[in-house]
Amino acid sequence: MIRYIYGLLLTFVFLQVNAQNITPEQFLGYPLGDKFTFHHQVLEYYKNIAAQNPDRVKLIQYGSTYEGRPLMVAIVASPQNLSRLEDIRSNHLKSIKLTAGVSATGSTSNEKTPAIAWLGYNIHGNEAVSSETAMKVLHELLNKTNTLTQEILKNTVVILDPCSNPDGRERYVSWYNRVQNAVPDVTPFALEHDEPWPGGRFNHYLFDLNRDWAWQTQKETQERVAFYNQWMPHLHADFHEMGSARSYYFPPAAKPYHQDITKWQREFNEILGKNCRKYFDQRNWTYFSKKDYDLFYPSYGDTWPTYNGAIGITYEQGGGGRGGLALSRPDQNDTLTLKSRIEHHYITSLATLETISAQKEKIVSEFINFYDNAVQKPTGSYKTYLIKNQGNEERVRAFSEWLTKQGFEYGITGKSLTLKGTELTNLTEQNIKTETNDLLISAYQPKSNLLKILFEAQPILEDSITYDITSWGLSYLYGLQAYGIKEKLTSSPYQPEKIDNNIPAAKPYAYLARWNSVNGAVFLSELLKRKILVRSSNVPFEANNTSFDAGTLIITKKGNSVYNFDSLVTSLATKHRIKLFPTSTGSVSSGVDYGSDEVVSITPPKVVTLYGEGISTTSLGAVWHYFEQQIKYPLTLISSNKIAQLPLDQVNVLILPDGNYLGILNDKMLTALQDWIKRGGRLIVMENANEAFLNKPGFDISRKMSGPKKNTDPFRKFGARERDESSYSSPGSMYQVTMDTTHPLAFGCGKEYFSIVRNAYGIDYLSEGWNVGYLSETGYKAGFVGNKATEKLKNTLIMGVQKMGQGHVVYLMDDPLFRGMLYNGKILFSNAIFR
Template structure:
């Protein structure tokens, strides 16, 4: 085994180096770190030290940039590597590239190299890639390596050596603590049993490889801002998979999204052929065209693809379980050194492929953007989104569009046109009004626009492994239309959409009124509660001063806040401005219709003490989404309770307990569940999400139940139905699956859980909810028949989802239980449902 490792180390140090190589002053990773690559995992701080060393010692070939920091304060780096004659004109090259594709005005100069961006360690416990990149960096910077120096004449190589330092360091610190002095390859050894939550995710336990399109995380926002300043022709993402697997490189599996061009598909083949050449030379096992498809737009291979790049994923067998040595079932032992060799080889093979075809790569990239500007893809050439009474949602959307470099304007006049109506799902005559947001497809990012706005993403094969629907109008809860033609627009932002504070001006109003229909309103409420402002909300609609206000409207009265004096008005106005919401002052508590502000239907809003459960058994991403919502999105204090000591927690210290999805039998044992039930009955509020609702269904005291189902009658009528080909197992199982389908949920918007919505909202369903309507309690959100909208939902799953409860609320003693069978905080990008969760936390039960 050790002889094999030694040969591998020699191999990956010499495979791309011509004979005659001699040692130079630049230190190798081994010389700098004091150990051979593969002998241990490198700490992030040591990775940073080597980057900084290379930057000092090779300034004529490397520019190192810190482009941001993680949530835990670790630096994020980009290393730009080029030939000396290009490193001095790096900024010119960057700007030239943007000018060529229409993202920057002006005429480009000649002699443009291709730009290659390589990303490593987006999943923290897929730790081999940040080991391999150390050798990649060295060989690209080594002036005696004639082969790499030749490539750099045609390419600028941008390297992000660790996309997710927080996750990586979580894994490396754990592994270095528990590993044996001599690596133990037995899969049952502690060093192969990574504890919850694992190192895959970032600080808030988000999967950064699912966040490129949505950019909800700090790391993604900073990284994509820099990516958009470069717009590389190729992007490669380096990953790991099961320790039993071999190695995966392109071409990708089906389904391919229909907007991936013939050239992008062809170059996937070319890249694969070059990788295959080196892997075959070394008798390394690999596979292609399986598992890893190019459909969901938020991966490290798909989002760059829809931005014109040729992009691919590389997957090495191993991942967090493999450690330094892992005994596989085939009798072989997979070592970290082998894994490094494979990723190292794929990295250089990728650069080589682009360098040898630089002119063709640039030519096709320019054609991609020329087509985008003059002949954009798809049947729709304009998207219009209604803005009236949706100003906060529009603000959130335009902030997102700005991050994507998507241009937009505003409608200048009235028009009636035939269009696709996202709300009804039909082509019909629609009314377009001044100030509506308009997005024209005639711009550089039109392919990305088409993908993000498409009502139905064409799925050529149902065997995909992620979300299949994501249209932004549904995600943001906006009324929108897709038009086949153009429409007049202006770039100037209308005054009506600007942040407004108080109209009309009243020196010391009786109360301030704030409508309730967006995440911004939840953020505003949170800010006021944190500063101990007393707030009420109306359970019924009312009208005053000629304006109508829907249930859920916040009523911030001077009564109860008198002790604050003028500070009261200052805080309300300042926080409204910060959140981008309008507050309207009123001189009286009397209304023209509806309930006056002293009515029993105007409820006082308590400042709840919130806890969320985490730890083994709880879904790590599910918990992270709740944690991130409170800490980063609405900045409201939340206490994290660990499942390992939850049975000892005095729940009376909290008003609200959130149960993310997870596997609860070992957490909420009968004894502990009784404690939770008693706490609810005494006045607590329990919010159950996803599979936590499934766990509670049918339990004593909980009103939620499963629908009665039986397939026995079908079997007795047709016993041959049990005879299924094994080869069709995946396709048979997909019939029961929901791959991120969009459904129209019917709402009872008289209930506080649905305040701020109409009688429906579009939900991104992730699983088959098979709950019956509750006999005791309120069925606030339900799926009726024929309410599927888009995305893949299997035939049997679609049937089960008919007449199913999605959102429910029951009173239990003096407390409340809220059931949210779908995840309203999924990946933090489905903005339309965040208000629902805010309602559950702050409004229900007050």
């Protein structure tokens, strides 16, 4: 009887423990790796575990996606640490001089701050093993019989983000679960290994979220970084997948390392790699390190945290969207399974947490030292950055909003000064006279290291073979007149200029609005949607003793019979922060009057772009996001294979994003496009889409005479092939484009236009059109360019306009919307659309 009761008691205890930590298999009803789990099921599992373990798990929704799916993290800690979680967070931020978001009631406990580790899964949606792994990691962290994970929780607060890109994951999982065989087909050419366009890698707007950490163009990134800044973890690990033929990558990272990565961060890379190797060697798993995945471009999930003082880590598992549930790899004599991929990521997840737990005191003290140095003795020559504000108020305001998102401190000069500083786009030392409202950003602040790296005009490369773009200076990206100053300056609080447009007592003849900001395009978009006639001057002019550049918007009473015209225009301008200049006459003191032929109407265009096979997902995504989320103007997407059925007579602007148009545009379609353009259509051709028009009858675009062919040396070395290829590349370097600023395509872009060059274009100048932007002999500014590519990037067309009958073709060899990074690029693209 006693034995029976004892057995019941053991069973009761087992069921209680099991209820507190139900396995993913028990919850889902199938073993992990037998199928892909939908995002909502992953979150339901997390919610179930959190509800059963309120003393060890706290679930927080930090945002939502464009499609409305929740973005959620689980914070896992020992009961002792979870009970004082807010104290840990607030004390941690205070220790590194960051107090934004710290609770006013946060205590100043003498207890030591534990290490804080953030593991991020599935930022690329079709690298779907990660979210499966995240369930297993959560379960094992709460497994009271696992001595390793219980020791980890004594020393570490663990933040688990099970899916950073739910929209992309659902796109992939929904497709795969529809087409998979009952028994996984391991045949490499089977349908279930042939993910359709656009794939699940990207978010709703087809942006790569893992390249958006610094620029924060996407909703998911903005919300994740805002939450990250509330915690500032000591370590951030990012879990990915790569090509299905590959093995597994873990640190140490490949060169180049950015020069400002600290000695300790480099050491931890080695320590962590050693621990991962131990586990992989025990299991005879293949892997590699120190190749491909470098620590340079500042907008990744490993580099951005690294430049914020953390240990930033990338893990890459062979598989990706092609991997499916199981894939035969004859060259490796194995079958890659989802179960094995889960196990690999699971092992490196625990190895990461084990390493940080063992190094808890060192990692905390080094993190504090990193921020102490940032505040007291920041790296780099410049101790203050100064941004000229006069005439660029709206651009500077947009820049200040970005600074706030990053967590940077800034202000204004508050007084007139005479200083020496280095102009950051040409690196010349100049005498500067400041105005009181010029922006000041001190290097003596907690995030100084990240600030310095993002402002770099010429980042130093230790190796020419890189994974991503090699130049990104903020003065280039925002088109700012920016200076680096070698002395420490104190700033006053910054307040953007207040815009409040009032209707004059005597209602004006017209309202004028400068055209030099992205908000100007938003304002124009809303005016056109409300059927307000807007004109624009093609030449500079002066009115009411005020100078206006070409491109200025002119909104006249004439032609606008809209009810409450004055109140509508002024309220819309105020809403979009556009300062209006009322004028009482149609005459100007210099330039042309508003009735001149040089003052043209801007009619609301019907804009169409292609979506589907052959089109670059990210190029299309940048266009789509620009219309819907930035300028709020209607855009119609059509399938690329339906272009022949497109009723061109109903279209004003057709955009061809970057892509391969070999199967999209045949000779018959090119002829139809020419006829449409001659009738007044506007064709915008981006990047590789231009290949379809090279040397085609009627289109004035051609490639320059090519030089020697690649690899003409018959005795070239096989071992040097990668470096030899790099000599022909420009993976993302910064160039100044020589612009015809009198052309409408260049209106509002300022005197200097910079572009991130990612290809050796070698395109000849237009013979009958306008060569609006081109690279001269001296255009190069920063970043790696191979010596063979350098010659192709001299005297080559970047943007041109060909008049054809009543319409135009706009050739854009470089994408002005690339990753949403280039402020002037957005203005230029607005010109291409509306002018």
